[in-house]
Amino acid sequence: MTSPIRTERHDNVLVVISDNPPVNALGQAVRAGLKDAIEQALSDDSIEAVVIRCDGQTFFAGADITEFGKPPVGPNLPETLDAMEASDKPVVAAIHGTALGGGCEVALACHYRIAVPSAKLGLPEVKLGLIPGAAGTQRLPRLVGAEAALPLVVGGNPIPAKKAETIGLVDAIVAEDSLEADAIAFARSKIGQPVPRASEGKANEDGVRDPDLFDRFRASQARQIRGFDAPNAAIEAVKAAGELSYADGVKKERELFMKLMTGTQSAAMRHYFFAERAANKIDDIPRDTPLIPIRKVGVIGAGTMGGGITMNFLSAGIPVTILEMAQDALDRGTSVMRKNYENSAKRGRMTMEAVDKAMGLLTPTLSYDDLADCDLVIEAVYENMDVKKQVFAKLDSVVKQGAILASNTSYLDIDEIATATARPGYVVGMHFFSPANVMKLLEVVRGKETRHDVLATVMKLSKTIGKVAAVSGVCPGFIGNRMLSKRQEQANALIMEGANYWDVDDVLLEFGFPMGPFQMGDLAGIDIGWHRDPTKVTTIREALCAVGRFGQKAGKGFYDYDEARNRTPSDEVRAIIADFATKEGKAQREISKDEIRERLLYPMVNEGAKILEEGMAQRASDIDVVWINGYGWPLYTGGPMFWATTVGPDKVVAGLERHGLPVSDFLHNKAEAGRGFD
Numbered sequence: 001m002t003s004p005i006r007t008e009r010h011d012n013v014l015v016v017i018s019d020n021p022p023v024n025a026l027g028q029a030v031r032a033g034l035k036d037a038i039e040q041a042l043s044d045d046s047i048e049a050v051v052i053r054c055d056g057q058t059f060f061a062g063a064d065i066t067e068f069g070k071p072p073v074g075p076n077l078p079e080t081l082d083a084m085e086a087s088d089k090p091v092v093a094a095i096h097g098t099a100l101g102g103g104c105e106v107a108l109a110c111h112y113r114i115a116v117p118s119a120k121l122g123l124p125e126v127k128l129g130l131i132p133g134a135a136g137t138q139r140l141p142r143l144v145g146a147e148a149a150l151p152l153v154v155g156g157n158p159i160p161a162k163k164a165e166t167i168g169l170v171d172a173i174v175a176e177d178s179l180e181a182d183a184i185a186f187a188r189s190k191i192g193q194p195v196p197r198a199s200e201g202k203a204n205e206d207g208v209r210d211p212d213l214f215d216r217f218r219a220s221q222a223r224q225i226r227g228f229d230a231p232n233a234a235i236e237a238v239k240a241a242g243e244l245s246y247a248d249g250v251k252k253e254r255e256l257f258m259k260l261m262t263g264t265q266s267a268a269m270r271h272y273f274f275a276e277r278a279a280n281k282i283d284d285i286p287r288d289t290p291l292i293p294i295r296k297v298g299v300i301g302a303g304t305m306g307g308g309i310t311m312n313f314l315s316a317g318i319p320v321t322i323l324e325m326a327q328d329a330l331d332r333g334t335s336v337m338r339k340n341y342e343n344s345a346k347r348g349r350m351t352m353e354a355v356d357k358a359m360g361l362l363t364p365t366l367s368y369d370d371l372a373d374c375d376l377v378i379e380a381v382y383e384n385m386d387v388k389k390q391v392f393a394k395l396d397s398v399v400k401q402g403a404i405l406a407s408n409t410s411y412l413d414i415d416e417i418a419t420a421t422a423r424p425g426y427v428v429g430m431h432f433f434s435p436a437n438v439m440k441l442l443e444v445v446r447g448k449e450t451r452h453d454v455l456a457t458v459m460k461l462s463k464t465i466g467k468v469a470a471v472s473g474v475c476p477g478f479i480g481n482r483m484l485s486k487r488q489e490q491a492n493a494l495i496m497e498g499a500n501y502w503d504v505d506d507v508l509l510e511f512g513f514p515m516g517p518f519q520m521g522d523l524a525g526i527d528i529g530w531h532r533d534p535t536k537v538t539t540i541r542e543a544l545c546a547v548g549r550f551g552q553k554a555g556k557g558f559y560d561y562d563e564a565r566n567r568t569p570s571d572e573v574r575a576i577i578a579d580f581a582t583k584e585g586k587a588q589r590e591i592s593k594d595e596i597r598e599r600l601l602y603p604m605v606n607e608g609a610k611i612l613e614e615g616m617a618q619r620a621s622d623i624d625v626v627w628i629n630g631y632g633w634p635l636y637t638g639g640p641m642f643w644a645t646t647v648g649p650d651k652v653v654a655g656l657e658r659h660g661l662p663v664s665d666f667l668h669n670k671a672e673a674g675r676g677f678d
């Protein structure tokens with residue numbers, strides 16, 4: 001097999017080039033090739049400097065994640081990088097694309113780093129439940145200081161080359177089209193000078209002078225890192241870089257890295273990494289299916305949903321024509337969008353110039369005729385089949401042939417909606433989650449007649465607008481809401497049987513959800529769908545509305561809220577629930593948190609199994625992608641189906657049976673076969 005590493009001589013400079021598509025991951029052959037190349041450079045007196053660069057779209061994007069969990073084959077990355085750094089001849093990293101994880105660690109082991117302006121550098125290992133494992137946590141703080149290193153190692157978000165230059169991670173920025181030549185010239189200019197080694201840097205002393213730095217940083221990140229193991233380990237490792245010798249710091253990093261690598265959180269997050277990428281692929285649709293160009297989008301409805309959907313396209317530079325029935329609703333929707341953008345600008349997330357640019361792409365209209373030349377129209381109108389059918393019939397008559405007509409419905413039958421048109425092949429579900437400009441998930445609903453090119457286009461478009469997409473078949477509630485309804489059913493039943501509603505919420509919070517079902521109800525508004533007749537009370541929600549407990553916006557719902565929106569359980573609500581239970585003859589008993597957890601989560605797994613059995617999801621991991629991105633299922637458990645595998649399907653079945661809840665054949669079979677969901 002030919003090595004992915006080749007070398008080219010430029011007089012006294014050896015250029016080492018990696019060609020390992022798609023992302024130049026640092027697999028065994030790459031590591032071996034790099035090590036050999038360094039040895040070649042060191043043993044050849046006519047070579048006085050080395051440049052390391054990559055072919056293709058990017059500099060090394062990290063360790064090869066597919067090798068994780070398999071028996072290691074040498075040379076390992078740390079020893080390869082140590083050999084590189086030990087060289088007395090200057091070694092220069094020439095960076096384009098993304099230098100991530102192990103790739104950033106390669107750059108750190110080089111004596112100098114030069115980059116093109118579009119390059120990004122980062123240590124995203126925390127996103128895989130890990131910390132850098134090739135001395136990144138030890139070299140980086142020594143090079144740039146603990147304060148600058150912490151956000152990189154703990155947050156895991158890459159930074160642009162310019163920012164990297166500001167903190168001292170990059171030595172020079174060069175033109176996009178002359179990286180190699182500039183790197184060679186740079187390397188030559190350093191010949192004969194003592195090489196600077198990151199492992200010998202002193203910048204980490206900022207953390208020694210100000211040891212509280214680490215606690216302050218931890219406190220500032222408390223919300224983002226709640227429940228995750230890796231960020232705390234990352235802080236510990238960076239702290240160790242100030243407290244220990246380099247050799248001991250590296251040992252500490254290795255210990256922390258190995259503990260995380262063998263834990264379930266990292267397994268779950270690695271599962272998710274591949275799950276997200278798999279979810280964008282549709283098994284029976286060839287990858288080279290020609291796409292429908294989407295140059296202009298139409299959105300029907302300028303309410304919260306329609307506005308949020310619109311912003312996704314505007315932010316991606318795609319013009320949108322937005323339609324409403326009345327001028328005041330249109331004006332209101334437009335001004336909310338502008339305000340949202342301006343708030344982002346105030347928080348420094350975008351410039352005012354970008355706000356104007358995005359809003360400049362928006363055309364508000366009251367006329368369907370203005371949608372005629374759109375390539376895609378998404379309706380976000382009232383959830384009612386007759387209304388949707390009228391909208392689709394109208395769209396079919398005005399929008400050009402070959403354009404995609406999409407519905408944002410969260411549970412209606414896309415196939416039935418498609419019958420209102422003469423182009424059912426061009427009808428598809430695009431189910432966004434509120435707030436649609438923020439939430440990552442896009443549930444793409446495949447009708448029985450939806451064409452391949454329509455689906456392929458929507459999947460590609462989801463990436464353009466920064467969404468994570470997963471495909472669902474047509475069934476009530478699709479993947480996400482179908483499973484949510486099972487959880488809600490149990491939440492309601494539990495409080496009627498005597499469980500405290502705040503215990504139900506707390507169980508989910510403790511599991512890692514951002515909030516529980518009753519908090520969620522308060523946030524969304526208890527009065528959604530409320531008939532406004534306090535004399536007709538048939539549900540607990542109606543009883544709460546009847547006494548003005550509409551949710552957070554009213555200062556009270558299931559909970560009482562203070563001005564800072566802190567919640568306290570309410571005696572009034574407890575009495576309302578108890579009253580209901582008595583009326584329905586439900587015996588009250590104390591219910592343990594274990595039972596609450598099992599009854600909330602196991603029926604979701606069972607529903608997920610049914611969704612798979614019916615072919616409504618392509619793969620179990622798509623269900624995980626839906627729940628992590630659309631409903632706040634904690635990433636570090638890998639999503640409901642991966643989590644069920646770690647719990648054991650036999651335990652899930654036993655739990656469901658213990659609580660008298662149904663078990664699908666599919667789940668039974670998994671349990672009997674002793675297998676998880678794959």
Ligand code: 3HC
Nearest residue numbers: 023025061062063064065066100101102124132133134277
């Ligand atoms: N190892 C193995 N495969 C990888 C990989 C990696 N590090 N990074 C990406 N891939 C694969 C993807 O699975 C995908 O495969 P597919 O086509 O079969 O689905 C393919 O490469 C292309 O990836 P993307 O679809 O993500 O391509 P993009 O162009 O959208 O993004 C990227 C490119 C920004 C590099 C993105 O792939 C990415 O973020 N990769 C992961 C980076 C990372 O986490 N690095 C750290 C690894 S851990 C580490 O280095 C430990 C060290 O400290 C010891």
